[in-house]
Amino acid sequence: MAGRDTAWLDDSHLSFLIADSLVNAIGDPDLQRVRRHIMDVLDKLHRHNDQMEVIRSGGAAEGFRMRGSDVDQMYVDKKTKVVTEIPKDVGKNFQISVVRLIRPPDVPPGYIKLIVLTPNTPWAHIRECTQKVFGEFLLSSEAFLKWHQKMNKTGVRHGPCVMQKTQFGIDQDIAFCLEFKSWPESANEWINRHRLYEWPSKQLINKIKSKGCHIMAIGSKTLKSTSCKLNVGESMWMEDPFQWRLSFSLAEKYLVYDFNNTQFLVYGILKILNQELFSKDPVVKNCICSYFLKTILFWAIEETPFEYWIPEKLIFCVDMCFQKLIEWLENGFCPNYFIRENNMFLGKVQEWELGYISKQLSDIYQEGWRCLLRCPSLFHLKKALEEARLLISPFSYPVSNPEEDFRALKTDVRDRDSSYVERDVDCALFAEITTVLTNVSNADVLEQELQNSLALEIKEDLDRFDLEILQVRRLHQLCPLALVYLSISSTQQRSRRRYQYLRRAFCYLHLVRFADISRGNLTLATAYYCLGRFESAIKYIKEYHSILEENLGFLNISARHSATSSDPHYPTNICGRGWSAMDKMSVAVSYDFTVYQQMPLIPLEISLEAVMMKKSEYLLSIPPKPYSVFLEILCYFYLGNLERVNDLSLKLRDMLCQMHQDDLYLVYIMLAVTSMKMGKYEEAVRYYCLAHNNKRRLNMYHSNIPEWQSRTSVLFYIAQLLRPFMEI
Template identity: 30%
Template sequence: MNKDSRNQKNHEDVNSYGIKKNTYWEIYGVKSFRYRGKRKYTPLLYPSFDGGMKISNDVFGLTISQFERMYKACLERMKTKEQWILNLRYPDKSSTEYLEYLENCTDCLKDQLLFIESDPREKYLYEHLVKTIGTEIDIRKRQRLFIIQDMVANACMSDHTKISSGSLAEGLNLPDSDINIMYVNNSYEVRKSLSNTKHQIHRTTLVMDVDIGHPGFTRLRFKALGVGVILSVHCQCRPGTCTGKRLYLSANDFLNTYYNNYNYNRQIYIHGPCLSDKNQILDIAFCLQGKYLPQNAISLAFRRRLQWPPDCVIDSIIKYKCLLVPIGPKTKPDDHLLWRLSFSVAEKKLEHSFNFTQLLCYGLLKIMLKRIVNTQNDVKDLLCSYFLKTALFWVADEVDIDTCQLSKIYYCFSLCLNKIISLVNTCYCPNYFIPEQNMFLGKINRCNNKILLCVLESIKFGGMDGLIRNLFPPDKDYYRLPSTENDSSFIMSDFLLYKLRDGLQDMTLLQIGISSYFKGLVISDSLLKSETSTFIADSCNIILLE
């Protein structure tokens, strides 16, 4: 008989005092654990007379130390890969789930802020950026507010689809930020071709003729006219040879139609592809949605990149396709048949996937443009926010997502500044979605890029101290921090809400019927029950009351 086996059996039943022993597996539900060496007896855990717990066999203590080492190593890996994990878990950071995560998380930025505390300059820069731009919760609330406003508005309309864009919809409520809205005309359908069309055509149908000589632009060729639509078309045939097969929709005529319809009792001005109010606080662009992406834009799905943007965001962009805005290239201002491909919705999806550091970096770039670059008369208006955003897209695409941490705000800013300097030096800024399209055409060239380079390089060589001195000088009361951060957040959020309400009431171009208002009330009530944020719920209440 095996003596060890008999002793093992006796020990597993009860101890010498008659107290039943419970195995480690029974108490904690663990089936097995790694142990280096020969296991003679099963680890046991049982109560002692003093009310504590007694452990038999040294193997148990060894496995606890092994577990502690592995657990600590796991925590370290989670800290170093925090942004990567958040990207996987919350690819859309404007979602209700992520906003709820931020509101319930009490120490999600604690470790990153500890690093900032060790560098007074980084701390000063971070605090003033948060004071100017807002906390991450502030930014996500703004993004969510515009998403909800669009959902309610689109429930009320059938002939147009509203899309909020610009800095405010991006979540950045900077000084002098205006309101940008796009309205997609649903009476038109834009396709690649009609070869696969099997159903009867009920809407005005256009086919995209992509202009190879002007990447990012297209002509819209007329194929079918919908019921009740008056279409102004232009022929591209030679005189006397028109067959009616090459009729195109004019961008100018499309924009002028809206201008003539809504200018009779309002002071409205044409501002690029937009209609603007007299103070240019509100810009409205009427556009079309294409159901086709050019081949050079589809390459976005197969482009080599690191962890950003998430694959699901890229898939969503490819699925949505693009918008068509009634304006041609700056190099051909007289060609009124060319339409610009707009990726405004795609850009908003990318910005909503940014982490907090990337958003602060974008805000810092915009503040630099306003308070340093555009104060130089020789280079004023050569750069614009869209160029800065494009540079940030390319940098975010090229670096590890864990590089973008709060303790490295200035480092991320310097990466973007170096990218902008490189683009200005070559006079070529590739569009993030269509790299063959040079965004600098008609703006930055060999005649004016040298002086712009001098301004940008002076910012670079000034370092963090020079940047802080120019953007947030400590001797001005304007940049002093408020008494409490929460008070500032509430005030900024309330002002934004009323700014939106007043701005839209002053210039509502689209008429909505009573039945459509009822649909808006229904969806507002539904959102009120589903939104977890108090501010967003209050916004829904205001919509219901109005």
């Protein structure tokens, strides 16, 4: 029974300590619910049309914000109807393809075949993937996946998905699938299953049943014959090209949403163990996936009393799930949660691998809860334990009584006052609102989202928080839309058309000023600077500086460091006043200044940073404080106020000590340009060299491309500087 092994202490103090350390690794479960809700509201803006529905899945959709969380999407075909009986009107509606779901005796549980009832359908992805087999028109899952892969030129097959790199430089798995609106007969046991502890609830079961399931383009796998000679990199598994897999991704999403905090944290621990400990062994990494661990958790919650799933028993619950995983490996059977006859080890894990993995994981299990200390994400836990030992016994390292080790710790996570809770919700809202990425260079896409947002606000009965989500998102999307219009205006030959686009762009940019204190004002100031209206640019730079001087407290949301921070004044001065999200963002939220690759708005003096942007990047984020000073320097230089330029250059130099290490190269480039404007060429070269060295160090640690390629922009700056002094 779980918890009996002394290495897995069933200790409430230890459980609380680990739970609090997990907040750093995977996030606060309560805040994750807020994030999930924000994402679900935003999904409604571009969820579906008549032909396709997009459903987010993977770790990010479940609320995880930990390194390695997958951001997956299901593209659900709405043009194809899946039935179990041949409808009387089949073929009459030429806009719909019809396929019939069957499960012959030779098809394993969890898999089906699809007979195409409309083989002459106008939809190519069905017609071209239909093959006649023994007199039946079967839809080939293999051909279906290849067809979609061909449509996505950069796509690579990854299981039932096509993995592609988006315009934002993110690897994303896209599963092209069909929708089955009824509940599959082979999963009826899950509906009627006798549950001692009433999880999931009857209401949730009925909700899941009403949504049906999805059908993925992947068949069951069997081992190839030992006589077959495998080529290098070729899989040893053979897949049936006419089988399809039943997928319950949407149901699983609802079940995860129903987790309490302890269950969510156990799930997080299992994912961390898999990513950072189990995967160190290549055999284990290849065979054990997070889906197996999620399935273990579903079964464990269903089969145990609710009283087990409380914070004080966190370690007990992890122990229980860990033991279940080892037990399944020893038995060679991993039952799918919805179709228990479906052994998910088949087609994934060979018999010899089962024994090997069982031995490896048993060795880790014998370490007890201390195996968690080997996970890099939980370094906060290790640090907290070390501090506790020093508190108890400063001159003796280890402690004789481990329970005192945990009891001595004080946590800042529990018993927070309402102001700090409100601050955390604000952090989640203002950071999450920008994570749903659309095609920022397409005016039609951006305008369609704005229209959908307004329609959603009018048609649906939304609460205050949902309304704020839509309003904040609308204001943020005006910025890329304005930049698109600015970009279009530069291509117009007729002055009247050019003026129309410029007027619309500046109208939006003036509204964007209220989306935060920094990016809106600095984008507007940059637009005026690029048009030569330097005094107007200075006006909005000073507006940003005046808000900073008030020092009410700020939320700083950095795309460069994927982090959100707040200063100590924010909870006291901003929270607890009943302010709306729109009020807060206009006086206390700061985003990076953003330059988009496809429509760059940036001073010519540092434009190489956008020109030399890597293909995998879609935007350049610049820290707002030094950029505002730099932009002011440029404006005063062209206005002829060199004394002011000199004063501001000293201010910019003093900012170096306040910068994050990753941002130093950008500030050095700004200082180099400033020195050039002032005629201090030796100083400019020195700053460029410092920028060069900092960018070199940055890319050695944070880039997969050859190191010299990442520094070319700085080298070009130096070349530009030296060119006037070279003889032609």
